[in-house]
Structure formats: structure tokens, C-alpha cells
Amino acid sequence: MANYYRQAAGETAISCERIDSVEKVLQGGTIVDPSQRLHGRYDLLIRDGLVAEIAEKISARGRKPVDVSGLVLTPGLIDLHTHLREPGEEHKETVLTACAAAVAGGYTAVTAMPNTNPVTDDAGKVRHIKRLAAKAGLARVFPVGAVTKGLQGRELSGIAAMVSEGACAVTDDGRGVQDSGLLRQALQVCARCDIPLLEHCEDETLAGCGQVHEGEIAEKLGLPGIPASSETVMVARDALLSAETGAHVHFMHVSSASSVEIIRLAKKYQLNVTAEATPHHLLLSEAAADGYNTAAKMKPPLRSEADRQALVQALAENIIDVVATDHAPHAEVEKEQDFTAAPFGVVGLETAFPLLYTYLVRPGIITLDRLVAKMSCRPAEILKLPYGTLAPGSPADIAAFNLQEERTIDSNFFCSKGKNTPFHGWKVYGFPVMTIVGGRVVMRDGVINYGEGLEQ
Ligand SMILES: [Zn+2]
Structure with missing residues (x-):
């Protein structure tokens, strides 16, 4: 049985698979x-x-x-939103363990979010991620570059150079781009490079040091709240800037009913926007954080039951285009700290499909075909990848x-x-x-x- 590495022409992807020559x-x-x-x-x-x-x-x-x-x-699942943690936080995850989790969950391709240490903000660092992925040799890995140097929100990174090295998109995920003028410049570059900008919508002046959704649970637990407006104002701003620049803005981990309404409007006007929701925002509400449950602490926070229902409805109506995991591994000792000290984030690669199949497809809320489209075909289309299909x-x-x-x-x-x-x-x-x-x-x-x- 001869194995070899193959690099398909014109692919921006890393072709790390070893091909079995036996039919x-x-x-x-x-x-x-x-x-x-x-x-x-x-x-x-x-x-x-x-x-x-x-x-x-x-x-x-x-x-x-x-x-x-x-x-x-x-078609193998494709995750638009994965934190691989390497380089820099290998105690949480490595490219190899994340890729193992991916294929265990039915994912054949994942993205590599740039909020690592160092941040993926130049072509050399994109190359480094590709090398790590080739060495792991399990799932395909598509690096995503940072919008701004060091995710600092002050100066644009070399977006075009990262794209020529194989970055499939840019994002400052973990943070939203706070400076509207800088974001507009970034979108102009993205439009020229024909890549989407993946936005983590969070106005930091509104989110402050919030820990959970600003609602019943925040009040009950005496924790500072994160209002839905912190997300929605940025969704609205980005939709307007997408309209002006023509650039593709992809809204990550949408969590609130008000954001859904803005995206619905943006789509009505045929703006170049797409949106994702995570399994946790689709299946859980703020109540999951009750009892100071750090396993339900993430950004954006789990919101009200009405928000959750609006997300599910938006998924069924295709206002939400894709489901992405926002796989964000942390060490157990980190999550075992006090609620306010524990980091934001949950893992998702190994449970996304069965959860959504069980709780959305089996009760008849969406069809199996639509779920597969949202977890494979649409993510491939958004990143312009030749995957997400079993066409000969x-x-x-x-x-x-x-x-x-x-x-x-x-x-x-x-x-x-x-x-x-x-x-x-x-x-x-x-x-x-x-x-x-x-x-x-x-x-x-x-x-x-x-x-x-x-x-x-
Ligand atoms: Zn995020």
C-alpha cells in the first residue's frame, strides 16, 4: 500500500492527507x-x-x-470557528489534539483562530500553522489571520501577505474590532483579497467586565451582566460598513434576538453578510450558568430563552447560515477557579453534530439535509474551499x-x-x-x- 502526500493545484488549503492508493x-x-x-x-x-x-x-x-x-x-463537517491554542497555550490544546477531536467529531476541516501566542498576524506565522497541521496529518487546517497586529486593534496586520500564504479569512476573534475607521480599512483590503472578515461582535464599552448575560441569572448570582446591545450595535455597524465596502462580513457566534433582526434586515437588502450560531447558543440559555457553573461561561454569554428560540428560528429560516463550534479548550484547573476568574469558552468539536441532530433534527425543527448543509456545504462556500461536497x-x-x-x-x-x-x-x-x-x-x-x- 503506497502512501504519499498530495498537493492539489490551486488549493489554499493544506493538503496533509496521505492517500491510500487502494480503491x-x-x-x-x-x-x-x-x-x-x-x-x-x-x-x-x-x-x-x-x-x-x-x-x-x-x-x-x-x-x-x-x-x-x-x-x-x-461530506466531512467543516468548522468555521476553532481555537487550536497552539502555538503558546499547549497545556489547553495542540494542533494535533484539536485535529484528533475534529475527526472524532466528524470534522474533516477546521479553521485556526489567530488568538494564539504569538498571534497569527503575518505570513510567517500562517506558514507555521500550516507546518504544524501537516505534521498532525489528520484534519485539514485553514489558518485565519488577525485583522490587527497582535489583536491590539490599533494597526492593520499584513492581510494580503497572509492571504497569499494561505490564510482563508481574517478575524480578531476573542475581541471585536473596536475602531470603526480601522475596520472600514480592513474591509476594503478584504474585498480586494476576496476573503471574508469574521467578526466577533462585542462593543467593549458596553460589555465592560460582564460575566454572564445581563438578565435574571446575573441578578440572582450578583454578577456583572453583558447586555445584548454589546453584540447588536457591532452587528449593525458592520452591516453598514459591509454595504459601503462590498466586503463579506461573517458574524460569528450570534447570540441575541436583536442581532438576528439586524441580520435579517441586512439580508433583505442583499448585503454581503453571513452568520453563524454555536450549538451551545442554540441549545442552552443563561440558566445553564446558574450555580456559578463555569462550564457554561463563554463569550458571547448564553442569553435568555427568548433569544435562544429566536436563534433556532433564524437557523430554520436560513438567516443563520452555518453552525460553528467556537471550540475553546481550557485546562480543568483554569475552569475550576471562581466564576469571575475562570476563562470564557467551551469545547465543541466532538459533540456538535450529535447534539444538533438529537435536539433539532429529531424533533423536526430542521431537516437532516439542512443541518449537513450548515455544518459542511455552507462553511465551504463561505471560505471558497473545494470541500463540503461528495460530487465526483x-x-x-x-x-x-x-x-x-x-x-x-x-x-x-x-x-x-x-x-x-x-x-x-x-x-x-x-x-x-x-x-x-x-x-x-x-x-x-x-x-x-x-x-x-x-x-x-
Ligand atoms: Zn469570539
């Missing part, structure tokens, strides 16, 4: 691929790391048969899920170093059972295939 036929699965409006029982042939054919029956003669009967196969000729990046079996989420078994989830103990269907990247099986039944000769 494989995935037999007996149900393929759900919204990019081709495909939903049915088909076999799938993989050749040279690409999807070669999808048909009702494909012969396994001279090929390796892989039994996927009873499973649902989708596409890279064979595939996730397989078991929708029948019920399991209990147990953070002790996460591949991620971060165990900080508010969903520990939840019962879910739809666990990923196989993940294929570039034709190579990188995860099967929860076991990660690190491959020969790759660092572990």
Missing part, C-alpha cells in the same frame, strides 16, 4: 449530500483520494469493500454517523485536552463512527488513525 467502495450507506441534493441509499467509490463515483451498486471486485450499512454518510472529482472527505444508537456524552473520553463542556451527561443520537480525509480513514469507532511516521 475503496463504501457499501450500504445512506448518502446525504445537500450540495448535490442527494439523499438516498448509494455506494461510493474512492480512488486516489477523490470521490470517483456514487451509484446504487458499485462492484467491490479488486477493491477494498468498507461496510457502512446502517450509517449516514455526509471532489476530495473524499467524508463523515459517517450512526443515527440509531443512543449514547451519553462523557467528556472524560474526549480526544481534546479540553473537557470544558456544558453537555457532559447529555444523551444523544448521531455519534460519528467513521471519518475519512482525502480517502484515508482517520477515525473509526472513536479510534484515531494517526498513520505511520507521523508525530503523535
